[in-house]
Amino acid sequence: MPNVKSGPDFSWPDASRGSGVFCHLTSLPNRRGIGGFGREAESFMDFLKSAGFKYWQICPVNPTGFGDSPYQSFSAFALNPYFADLDELVSLGLLDEADLSAARTLPEDRCNFGAIYEAIPRILNIAADRLLDIGLSDVVGEFYSDKYSDFLKREAFWLDSYAAFCALKKRFCGASWTAWPDEFKRHFAFIKIESSLGEEYARECARVKIVQWILSCQCAKFKRAAADRELEIIGDMPIFLSADSADLWEHPELFDIDDRTLLPRNVAGVGPDFFSADGQLWGNPLYDWKGAKKGVFDFWALRLKKAFEYADVIRLDHFRGFADYWAIPAKTADAKLGKWKIGPGVEFFEFLRRKFPTQKFLAEDLGIMSDRVYALMDAIKIPSMLVLQFAFGGDATNPYLPHNHKREAVCYTGTHDNDTTLSWYATASENVKDHYRRYFRTDGSGANWTLICSALASVAQIAIIPLQDILDLGGNARFNTPGKAAGNWQWRFTVYQEKMLQEKVSYLRQINVLFGRIK
Numbered sequence: 001m002p003n004v005k006s007g008p009d010f011s012w013p014d015a016s017r018g019s020g021v022f023c024h025l026t027s028l029p030n031r032r033g034i035g036g037f038g039r040e041a042e043s044f045m046d047f048l049k050s051a052g053f054k055y056w057q058i059c060p061v062n063p064t065g066f067g068d069s070p071y072q073s074f075s076a077f078a079l080n081p082y083f084a085d086l087d088e089l090v091s092l093g094l095l096d097e098a099d100l101s102a103a104r105t106l107p108e109d110r111c112n113f114g115a116i117y118e119a120i121p122r123i124l125n126i127a128a129d130r131l132l133d134i135g136l137s138d139v140v141g142e143f144y145s146d147k148y149s150d151f152l153k154r155e156a157f158w159l160d161s162y163a164a165f166c167a168l169k170k171r172f173c174g175a176s177w178t179a180w181p182d183e184f185k186r187h188f189a190f191i192k193i194e195s196s197l198g199e200e201y202a203r204e205c206a207r208v209k210i211v212q213w214i215l216s217c218q219c220a221k222f223k224r225a226a227a228d229r230e231l232e233i234i235g236d237m238p239i240f241l242s243a244d245s246a247d248l249w250e251h252p253e254l255f256d257i258d259d260r261t262l263l264p265r266n267v268a269g270v271g272p273d274f275f276s277a278d279g280q281l282w283g284n285p286l287y288d289w290k291g292a293k294k295g296v297f298d299f300w301a302l303r304l305k306k307a308f309e310y311a312d313v314i315r316l317d318h319f320r321g322f323a324d325y326w327a328i329p330a331k332t333a334d335a336k337l338g339k340w341k342i343g344p345g346v347e348f349f350e351f352l353r354r355k356f357p358t359q360k361f362l363a364e365d366l367g368i369m370s371d372r373v374y375a376l377m378d379a380i381k382i383p384s385m386l387v388l389q390f391a392f393g394g395d396a397t398n399p400y401l402p403h404n405h406k407r408e409a410v411c412y413t414g415t416h417d418n419d420t421t422l423s424w425y426a427t428a429s430e431n432v433k434d435h436y437r438r439y440f441r442t443d444g445s446g447a448n449w450t451l452i453c454s455a456l457a458s459v460a461q462i463a464i465i466p467l468q469d470i471l472d473l474g475g476n477a478r479f480n481t482p483g484k485a486a487g488n489w490q491w492r493f494t495v496y497q498e499k500m501l502q503e504k505v506s507y508l509r510q511i512n513v514l515f516g517r518i519k
Contacts, residue, residue, distance in 0.1 A: 004375040007346035008353035010361050010382035011408050015461045019517040020055025020234065021048060022416060023467040024070070024479070025083055026111055027492045033106025033116050035492065036083030037218040042225050043498070049229040051505045052512035056226065057234035057464055059416060060317075061219070061310065065245070068113040068489050069480075071238045071317065072284075074165070075246045076303050077158040079215040082120055088218065094127040110490045127214070128207040144217035151213045157302070158246070161187070163208040164194065165246035167201050176244040178262050185262060187250045219310050234362065234464075235311025237303065239318040240268045240284035247299075248285060254292050254299055255285040256327075266327040269335045273367075276483040279326075279335030286327055289344045297348065301355045308359055319363035319384070322348060323373040342372075349380045362410055366390075366417060367400070386411045386460055388451045389424050392439065393432040401439070402454050411460035413451040413469050416479045420468045421448040423475030448472060456515040463517065470504060471497055 028035025028044055035041070048056055062073035063080045086103060089095040102119035106112055152159065165177065168190075172180055183189050226233050241247050243264065248255060256265050268284040270276075287296045307314055316322070321343055328338035352361075363382045367390040377384055386409050391400035398404065405411060413421050425433065425447035437444050440454070448469040455463040468477040471493060480488040493501075512518045 004372070004379045005346055007349050007376075007380040010349065010353070010380045012360050012383060012461060015360075017461060017516050018054035019456055019463040019465070019512055020053050020057055020232075021467055021470065022057040022412075022464050023493075024059040024416070024489075025061065026059075026489065027467070027479075029108065029493055029495050029498055031108070032086055032100065032103035033108075033119065034082050034111050036085060037215075037222045038085035038087055041222055045226055045229050045231055047498075047501055047505065048231055051508035052518040053508075054230070054518075055232050055234055055313075055462060055464065057315070058236065060236045060238055064113075064489075065242045067485060068111075070236070070489065071240075072242045073238070073245060074242065075158070075162050076241055076299075077155075077306050078162050078212055078246075079219055081124055081211055081215065082116055083218075084120070084124055084211070084215055085218050086120075086123060089127050089214070094130055095123065099123055099126050108492070109494050110492055113490070124211045124214075125207050128210040131210055132203070132206055144214075146213070146217050146220065148210070148213050151216060152209065155212070155216075158306075159209055159212060161250040162212075162246040163205040164190070165249055166208045167204040170204060171201065177249040178243075185249070187252075223310050232312035233310060234313040234315055235307050236315045236317055237307055239316065239321045240282065240286070243267075243283060243285050251295070251299065254288060254295050256288050257285060264330045267330050268321075268325065269328050269338060270326050271338060272336060276335075278483075279338070280483050281328060281333060281335040286325065293344070297344075297351050300348075300352070304352070304356060304359075308356070313360040313362055315362040315364060317364050319365065319377075319382075320369055320373045323376040324370055340370075345376060346379055349376075349382075366415065381408065383408045383410055383461065385409070385415070386458070387415060387418065388412065388454060389414045389418050389421065392435040393429065394435075402458055405458045405460050407459050407461055409460040410462040410464055411455045411458040412464050412466075413448070413455050414466055416466070417482050418466075419475055419478050419481075420466070420473050421451050422469075422472065423478065427475070453511060453515070456511055456517055463515075467493065470508070471500060 023044065025035045025037070025041065028040040030038060030040045045056065059070040060073065061080055061083065062070070062075055063078050064070055065072045065074050086095060086100055090097055090100065100123060103123060106115055106119065168177070168180065168184055169175070177185050183193055223233065252262055257263065258265055264285040266286050267282065268286055269279060269281045271279045273279070289296060304314060323343050323345060324340045325343050326338040327341045328335055361382055363377055363384040365385040367387060386400050386405055388400060388411065391398050414424060418424065419427070425436065425444060433444060440450050442450055452465050452469060455465060468479070468491070477491050479491050
């Protein structure tokens with residue numbers, strides 16, 4: 001194993017045994033086509049509290065871009081407009097019930113992102129225009145405690161460029177910023193001409209800022225609601241940013257970008273692994289960890305500070321990339337042609353611990369890791385993931401087998417990138433099934449509850465259960481299939497299934513007590 005110097009301590013010394021549920025906001029049931037910060041979130045919190053759970057894990061909450069993935073966002077700082085509580089805006093008089101008609105016709109059992117894209121931003125613009133027409137100075141403090149003027153000053157470091165980015169994308173019919181005319185795609189040149197772009201551009205920027213203000217206030221309410229129920233939110237921080245994002249447009253100097261073309265030299269992905277025999281080509285630009293180290297570190301500090309506004313714990317997505325990362329030449333479409341490069345390592349986490357001395361972090365571990373990554377995890381004592389679906393088919397030394405678990409970890413039956421447990425077992429190889437059956441002394445029936453109880457019984461401090469496993473759902477409820485370009489992130493549970501959850505509350509609380517997750 002590589003010799004990695006000892007680093008800062010990221011363990012959770014004060015964490016008692018606890019458990020939680022993974023369910024992204026998009027999956028919550030309501031009458032507007034996609035879940036969000038509204039009453040549906042508080043209803044789900046009530047379920048978690050009554051069932052004895054302490055944690056709610058979600059995906060990133062930024063605006064989604066290519067493929068509707070939460071891990072491909074137009075901004076590292078903005079909130080996703082899809083999460084807006086439209087019913088609250090009706091109650092505040094910023095919308096009429098009739099304004100929500102397009103959202104009311106959206107499917108309730110899945111996210112139709114094409115229709116959502118057409119409906120919800122238009123509805124939010126109605127509310128923004130009404131605020132603009134009223135005059136914001138007359139309504140500051142009437143709707144939300146966070147004054148709009150304070151919000152603009154506090155968030156200017158990202159909000160101004162994000163609003164401009166959104167307005168220009170609309171102006172250029174959704175084209176990527178690298179395809180804009182030179183005077184627009186180079187941010188420093190754009191600043192010089194921005195004041196000449198006219199009233200329509202200025203109003204569009206104002207709409208974007210108002211919507212982000214509303215979202216910020218609603219997100220703060222969401223966080224307070226969780227705290228009131230003594231729940232902790234586990235958020236998620238994507239390691240990479242989308243190539244088509246306001247952050248790259250404003251700060252290309254932080255990335256492995258060609259100065260002349262503004263296009264990436266190398267892009268992110270992974271080599272062949274458990275999820276894909278051909279590897280995965282994500283296409284995200286890579287950070288210039290060496291040439292722009294101070295700038296990249298400071299950028300990460302800003303990202304995390306923003307994320308801790310809504311989350312109590314941050315899961316660092318693709319943690320492996322901080323130790324070593326797969327760099328694929330941008331000119332190829334073959335992920336197998338990439339090469340491993342060394343990440344920022346312990347030095348980066350020394351910086352983060354100085355900036356965030358008490359905050360809690362979690363390292364993603366999805367089963368294919370290098371010795372360098374494990375050495376980095378050990379050096380900084382960061383809790384990592386133990387995914388039970390990765391435990392079977394090998395020998396007794398597999399670290400994901402329950403008898404090898406460690407306390408400083410979070411145990412999962414599966415993750416948002418895995419199939420549901422029932423489908424996992426049904427489609428597993430006979431070797432995996434045989435190992436699983438012998439290990440648990442079971443005939444294989446009820447695989448989801450076998451793994452749920454195993455996760456709760458684990459010595460790991462925290463156990464997280466995907467909601468689909470609690471609801472006894474099969475492969476049609478899978479949330480994401482890595483390497484699959486379309487059809488992901490759409491699963492939602494319904495009002496009927498929400499009633500089914502209530503029927504499971506007593507049993508879930510009993511097994512949380514049984515395995516010491518609550519007293």
